[in-house]
Amino acid sequence: MIIVIQCKDQVGLVAAISGVLAEQKINIISMREHVDKVENRFFMRVEIESHNNATALEAMLQKVLPPDAFIKADPTPEKKIVILVTKEYHCLGDILLRNHFQTLGAAVQCVIGNHDTLENICNRFGIAFHCISHEAKDKHAFEEELRNTINNYSFDYIVLAKFMRILSPDFVEHFPTQIINIHHSFLPAFIGANPYRKAFERGVKLIGATAHFVTNDLDEGPIIAQQIIPVNHSFTANGMMKAGKDIETAVLAKALQLVFDDRVFVYKNKTVVFE
Amino acid sequence: MIIVIQCKDQVGLVAAISGVLAEQKINIISMREHVDKVENRFFMRVEIESHNNATALEAMLQKVLPPDAFIKADPTPEKKIVILVTKEYHCLGDILLRNHFQTLGAAVQCVIGNHDTLENICNRFGIAFHCISHEAKDKHAFEEELRNTINNYSFDYIVLAKFMRILSPDFVEHFPTQIINIHHSFLPAFIGANPYRKAFERGVKLIGATAHFVTNDLDEGPIIAQQIIPVNHSFTANGMMKAGKDIETAVLAKALQLVFDDRVFVYKNKTVVFE
Amino acid sequence: MIIVIQCKDQVGLVAAISGVLAEQKINIISMREHVDKVENRFFMRVEIESHNNATALEAMLQKVLPPDAFIKADPTPEKKIVILVTKEYHCLGDILLRNHFQTLGAAVQCVIGNHDTLENICNRFGIAFHCISHEAKDKHAFEEELRNTINNYSFDYIVLAKFMRILSPDFVEHFPTQIINIHHSFLPAFIGANPYRKAFERGVKLIGATAHFVTNDLDEGPIIAQQIIPVNHSFTANGMMKAGKDIETAVLAKALQLVFDDRVFVYKNKTVVFE
Amino acid sequence: MIIVIQCKDQVGLVAAISGVLAEQKINIISMREHVDKVENRFFMRVEIESHNNATALEAMLQKVLPPDAFIKADPTPEKKIVILVTKEYHCLGDILLRNHFQTLGAAVQCVIGNHDTLENICNRFGIAFHCISHEAKDKHAFEEELRNTINNYSFDYIVLAKFMRILSPDFVEHFPTQIINIHHSFLPAFIGANPYRKAFERGVKLIGATAHFVTNDLDEGPIIAQQIIPVNHSFTANGMMKAGKDIETAVLAKALQLVFDDRVFVYKNKTVVFE
Incomplete structure (x- = not known):
């Protein structure tokens, strides 16, 4: 526990x-x-051999801790997630594989795409896919559809697995510290769109990916995990994008594992990660 | 050759x-x-067994290449360098050690500091040290002093080994593709001052260093080498700075080795590096 | 081309x-x-814009090269592969995903398992699966069955994606420089069985994986790619095995990409890899 | 504290x-x-804000812990070290630099070489150097001389900074968990002599270095830190050795920092390292 x-x-x-x-x-x-x-803030993660009553244990701990302490003793560690995607398969595919073989540490409830490109792969794994197009409607209407579909499911986290639409503050507000995104650069470098194109133009010697919680400030949420790979002059912008996909997959997988293992704490705009 | x-x-x-x-x-x-x-640009590096007349070889190659081709056949590969420092010893110390044991691939001509902190270590290695303070004078006067001292030496490159003054475009212009700087972040993240403080505040999970040629645009010159190390919540801003010093030393050492081995080509704002 | x-x-x-x-x-x-x-040996890889007659080009090159030169001008770069597995899904799953989305650079012809554990995942991707048990028969009979099934397919490479049976020299001889294996340690450390157990007992601070061509000498064939991840005292042998799976997947994926892009040359017991 | x-x-x-x-x-x-x-073994490292009586604190802790518990409350964290070298400068140079600028976390008491090659660099830093040749005497006599010189100093650790003689079990026994060595391979790969030559011949794609405590079993002592760098076909055995020096320097520096910060525990043949 x-x-x-x-x-x-x-x-x-x-x-x-x-x-x-x-x-x-x-x-x-x-x-x-x-x-x-x-910040004068205390964080602790304890792994114990077992206890038959998590609620009682939480109550006992509450008595010796400050009144506003956040305490969770979790006997049912498997999380539930909803995934949002656009067209790229690599992050979703990796999650579906792990989910299928029960090594994800979470159960995928459904996948929602703003295109139907990835419907087929979801079908192959027997995972519900909902296509909610962003076209011919305003952002507000699109996000309301998203929210309605998401809220049909019970879930702990929403994973943006290369979901290429920017979510409004209004949407994000409904799911504080619940939305996890994979950004295709080592933030804060190349914030915003087309990071590989920008990396190519700047002539950097390493590219990376960042998994982070989503907040109202675009690409500015608490960082969970980051990784990089070396590149050189022989990479085109497309070559960087291709090479970057593997690191995006790896970083998102690592971040999810950390979150699902209750190793990640959020306070203000930072994380404490007990690896 | x-x-x-x-x-x-x-x-x-x-x-x-x-x-x-x-x-x-x-x-x-x-x-x-x-x-x-x-850019429709061709770059080549050839290592040959030897030839007794570099100038003749260059002339023969010139005949079969476009008239504006840059060609260098170099029988005397050891470069000469001048080093600019402020107070931090780690990059300078590493260069002085390699220079002393003749593994640097270049010969240090002198060290110039805007403080005298590092005079003692230069003396210990028998390297001339010039203290040129930036205080009580305007930037123009300071840089003129620098230039005069530098120009007393024969050199191929000027190495900014944690030199903490920003050089003016006017100064930089005199030494195109000759000034090499070590910047204490993985550019373009955290451009400018106090990158470790900014990295701490942003809560990044990796910090880095970048060696680059200096151009008129601050921290925007062609990148030669970059490297990162992982950090986490347990690092203070000072802890990041301390951890960063080792990576700064390593990246600058690597960049210098690449440049001194004639493995680095510059075109516009990018490098081609044949590692 | x-x-x-x-x-x-x-x-x-x-x-x-x-x-x-x-x-x-x-x-x-x-x-x-x-x-x-x-070894006094010459290796070259040239990427050209295109040519309409590979055979003619090969003949022209043959005329100016030593008589025993190996020359291949390849206008049809997609390779065909047969995969051998046992029970672990991670390497196979990654290959099937890339194959499905046509980013593998090769076409999977079939999967052969000595257990039927992975039949279901192959079915989901529409890939033929053959179960050939090693039980209740001698090695010779088992390998003959393998060979007969393999030879029903046209293929360039046989990929051992966590195939846990040791192939006899007799079998290997039939497929020189065609069998690629992923070994779960940074060879030559921990040759043979149970490398994670051995790594745990030795108390190493990094574990790794090695992709290599299979030769008659167990775990001694030419190495294509290797990678490591850090571990520490908090890892059990099982924890190392779990952490190792991701690096096994990554290293095999990288090695296959290099081989399928014709970037890997083999001579005697070594490779030349033009990354 | x-x-x-x-x-x-x-x-x-x-x-x-x-x-x-x-x-x-x-x-x-x-x-x-x-x-x-x-092993049913408990390890703990606590950093506290300060306490004016370490001995009293140790006694209080002793009362609540098992009788054979090892407890150390250390108000004077700076360690003292003796360094043994042969001819290579890179590890020694790095340590002398850090020692000189008081960032080593330890004070170098003296350097002992079995050659006089590194006497000059010690002199430049004002560090006592003793040349004790291994020539024209048997191992026992050589080691007795070493021991006598070492024991003239007060020290916590003996650092073998590329000391190329194998110390006898008899010698090692006098300094249990006190001798730290840097080995030029990622152990247990390439145990023994000439690891770079062996790595070259095996055609590995990464080389490394290992810092470990020295025990009676050659290259088999508890590992403190390991790191690797990628190599490829273009590296000669000498090129690997050259590239390896930087990683040897880095790994030894890291291991020493961990040990000097009291972050390394030894039990049987393994370490617990609280980074």
């Missing part, structure tokens, strides 16, 4: 928490703790 | 060049060639 | 080859050349 | 330790904990 705790920092928190666990004769498998000194 | 060639692309260049070498019974050890299709 | 050439080294080879191309007014897009000085 | 603890695992250790700290109103800056389930 995993316990995650986030609250204002104060002296004695570790003693208080581990005291509760010791009292219950709970064996700690691993414990990670971080204090953000700038 | 190394031969480097840069010119407008046209059909038959490789045949013409290798024909001249074959006629002279010159054995090619390695040959790297690149055509920039966007 | 791609032209690949391998032969004994001698003075003037580049001139001879590029002379033929220039005579035909063929534009060279890129040219990579390597001379193995120890 | 740093506190490190190592002991047999049991329920309630974290609570007991953090209870003592909370009682003393000590603020925990960061805490890292690991339980080796196979």
Whole structure:
């Protein structure tokens, strides 16, 4: 079982928490703790051997922690996700494979595309696909359709697996710290559209990808994971885009694994990631 | 011996060049060639076993190449450099060590600092150090002093080894494609001052360094080499700066080695690097 | 069109080859050349804009090259492959996805498993699956069945995508430089069985994967690509195995792309890879 | 102040330790904990804001921990080291630079070489150099001389910075978990002599370096840090050796920093490293 705790920092928190666990004769498998000194914020992830009553444990912990502490003891770790896509298959394909072989750490509820390009691959894996075109309607109407379809499902996270429409602040607001995006550059370099074209023109020697939570500020949300690969003069902009797809897939896969394992904490515009 | 060639692309260049070498019974050890299709530009680096007359060889190659071709057959590959520093020792120290043990591929002529912090380490290696303060004078006067001192030496490149003053376009113009800088971020992320502070605030998961030629546009010159290291929530801004120093040292060392081995070509705002 | 050439080294080879191309007014897009000085062996890969008669071009090149030169001008670059698997899905899944979306650079002809675990995923992609069990028969009989099934297909390469049976020298001999394997360690570390268990016991700080051609010497064939990821004390042997799967998938994908793009040359027990 | 603890695992250790700290109103800056389930062993590193009496704190902790627990509360974190070298300068040079600018986290007491090649660089940094030749004497006599010289100094660690003599079990026994070596391959690949030659002959695509504690089994001691760099067919054995030097320097520097920061625990033949 995993316990995650986030609250204002104060002296004695570790003693208080581990005291509760010791009292219950709970064996700690691993414990990670971080204090953000700038924000005076305490983060902890504890992996324990097991406990038969998560709610009771949460209540016991609540008693020794500050009143506004966030505490979650999670006996059912599998998350549920909804995926949004456009036309590119690489991130979706990887997620569907892991989902199919039950190594994703989450269960894909459905896939929504603003094009129908990826309907076929979803069908092959027996995953529901909804095509919601953005064409011939305004953004507001498009996003309302999206929301209605999404809300037909029970889910923990919305994964933008190369979804190429910019979501409005209004939409994002409905799902705070629930939308995860893969951006095709090592942010904050090349914010916005066409990062590979910009990377090519700037002549950089490495390109990358960034998985982050989506907030109202485009490409400015809390970063979960980033990775890069070397490129050189022999890469065209298209070659960079092609090479970048593998790193996008890898970074999104890694970020999802971290999130689904309850290893990622968000506070303001940053993450704490206990790898 | 190394031969480097840069010119407008046209059909038959490789045949013409290798024909001249074959006629002279010159054995090619390695040959790297690149055509920039966007710019219609041809770049070649040939390593040959030896030849007793570089000037004659250049003339023979000139005959079969476009009139404006840049050709250099270099029998004396050791370069000469002047180094500019401020207070940080890590890049300078690494260069002085390599210079001392003759593995730098260049000979350090002198070090110029706008502070005297690094005079002692230069003395220990027997390298001339000139302190030219930027204080109590305007930028123009400061740069004129710099230029006068630099020009007392014979040199191929000026290396900014953590030189923390911004050079004016006027200064840079005097040394086109001769000034090499190490910037403490993976450009174009965090252009300008305090990149580690900005990286900390943005919550990135990797920091980096970029070695580039200096042009009139600050931090926008042709990139030679870039590298990154992973960071996480446990790094303070100072911790990032400390961790970054090692990668700065490594990237500058690599870029210098590439340049001194005649592996780097510049055209417009990009480099071709034959690693 | 791609032209690949391998032969004994001698003075003037580049001139001879590029002379033929220039005579035909063929534009060279890129040219990579390597001379193995120890073996006195010449390797070249040329990408040209196009030519309407590959056979004629090969004949012209043959005239200016040593009689035993290997020359291939390939107007139909898509390769055909047969895949052998056991139970693990990750490498196969990645290949099937790329095959399905036509980004593999090869066409999967069939999949053969010594278990039927992966039949379902092949069916979902419409790829023929043959189950050939190794049980209740001797190695010779098993491999004859394999060979008979394989030889029903036209193919360029056999890919061992986590095929967990050791193939006999007799089998391997039938397919020289045609069998590509992914080994779950950075060879030559941890040769043989259970590399993750061995890595765990040794306490290494990095684990890796190696894609190589299969020869008679187990795990000793020419290496195509290798990659590593960091691990630490918190990894169990199983955790290493799980983390290793992603790197196995990535390394095999990269090796296949290099091979299918005709970038890999084999001579004796080594490869020349023009990335 | 740093506190490190190592002991047999049991329920309630974290609570007991953090209870003592909370009682003393000590603020925990960061805490890292690991339980080796196979060995049933508990490791902890705590960074606290400060405490005026380390010995008293150790005693308080001792009371709540198993009797054989190893506990160290260290108010004077700077370590002292003795360095052994042969002829290669790169690792020594890097250490001397960091030592000189007080960023090493340790103080170099002296350098001992079995050749006098590196005497000059030590002199330049004002560090005592002792030349103890291995020639014209047996191993026992050589090592006795070494030991006598080493023991003239007060030190925490002996660093083998490319010391090319194999130390006898007898010598090693005198300094358990005190000798740190840099080996020029990613162990356990290419154990023993000439790893670059072996790597070249095997045709690997990556080479590496390993920093480890020295035990009686040659190249088999607990690994502290490892890193690799990519190589390819264009590298000669000498080219690999040259490229390898930079990674050797980097890995040793990283390992030393980890050890000097009390982040490395040794148990049996493995390390726990809290990066």
